[in-house]
Amino acid sequence: MTEPPAGLDSRQAIDDQASAFVARLQGEIDEAGRQAIFAWVAADPRHAVAFARMEAAWEAGARLRACPPAIESQPANQDAPAPPLVSRRALVGGFVAATVVAGAATATWRYTRDVELYRTRLGERRIVTLSDGSRVHLNTASTIEVAMEKRRRRIHLVKGEALFEVAHDTARPFLVDAGSARLRAVGTAFNVRIRETLVELTVTEGVVAVAQGGGHALERAAPRIAAGDGAVIRSGAVAPTVLNPDLLRQRTAWQDGVIELDGETLPQAVEEFNRYRDHPIIVGDPRLANLRVGGRFEVDEADKFITALEGSFAVSAIPTADGSILLVVRS
Template sequence: MIAAAVAVMLFIVAAIVTVRTFSGVDHYETRIGQISDIALDDGSTLHLNSDSAAEVRFTDHGRKVRILKGEASFDVAHDRSRPFDVEARSAVIRAVGTAFNVRLRPSLVELTVTQGTVTVHSGNDLAQQISAGSGAVIQPRSVSLTHLDSRFIGQRTAWREQMVELDGETIEQAASEFNRYRAAPILIGDTRVSSLRIGGRFRITDSKEFLSALQLSLPIRVVAGQDGSVMLLYQDEPEPADNAAGE
């Protein structure tokens, strides 16, 4: 029953919503559970994660992308005469020929540079250069640089391979990550479940293996709802038979 519910609620589709306006702006949007790779006119590639949207406008003098929601990754074609600018809330990320990932989180923008170098400007903060192997936490008036090892970069960009990579995250964090790709959520029905931790690499197209891993490795019971949602409950240890008989 759990497998059937999971199969209904997880999906990846090839189509993407694309709208070209009279002003020459292309609008791209993915639905929940959809990941799309979009070839842009200049030879660059825009990768959109689940439930994400972006606007693209190219002119003879520049290339501009505005992330409206969600997460996007870029493989930028080299063209010094036309800088490639990505607007993410208050931040402007400029690249010439490079690769990087941008995720809009509730109160900040998370940047990961996987190839080349970008410059970042946010609010009144001076522009900063960020090279491959580094990232940044971008807020309206600050840019905080962080060094990222290859494992952490792989974890942040695993969605490009349609995977979720976990390395000791809490069940609450893991469920939140999987819920980005589900039409009906994984819910936590017991506070004791929230702080348990799990690691592993799981396909986002099929959370059945993730739910199975929870039940095999942790004291968690999975209950499927009729609406396709999944409830995680704490599995108490059964009482020993002799104790139960003595009561």
């Protein structure tokens, strides 16, 4: 393959080159060719943005031509094998918004493997059974990419939260990439949640190894998190945490459609309910920032939470024109 040309400084030239590379990836191309394209994408943030934009445009056109019927999501209480919403070369444009670097990495991950995409809408939960028998519980507004290979099983948690029940297979380790974290398990169960600045790991069965330093290598010395414990991974740094039974149950209560609160601040509690709502609850008074709350609610019971809040504290809930709820100190 001819090396990608250098010196493409204008936006039009970069867009043209990105479009050409996306087109090449749709057909037959060898590994050297793919790596050359990925090197060009990673070389400049403008390249990554243009590549993601052109790939999204290409896929949108392909979907319009194909016009496939909609696929209904599998209810959360079913565990039959679920068809992927999108298969190889699935739409990537929406994933690139987080960061330019993440966009380039996602594109590279997508095109180097036979990938299937599963996702949930806001407020939806879903169970996906993978081809190896592993089960993935997806929480609200979550997305995973799955690549089942001969020597390993690869999962990319793009956003949101998932609990993995891993089928035992010592010949094929089960790897999960989430933010700056890489996790490895053989036969175990663990929960992974991507938060704004960190990744939260909770192990419910077995042992999970965590790569350190933001790299992808899982050395023998990598921290191993046992059942009942957890870890916080921030910028590749791993901080193991010991979880008491109540906190362990609280972190996984979403699988039962429940939000458990035990001394969280009001903004933290509101964040949990907003994960399932089209219109957010807003803490509109800084005097409420340190108010601590508790209780057990269904994920769709934000109204009951607000009623309890108004009945127990000097808080008023004010509906807004756009459907949001503003929480203020009652005067």
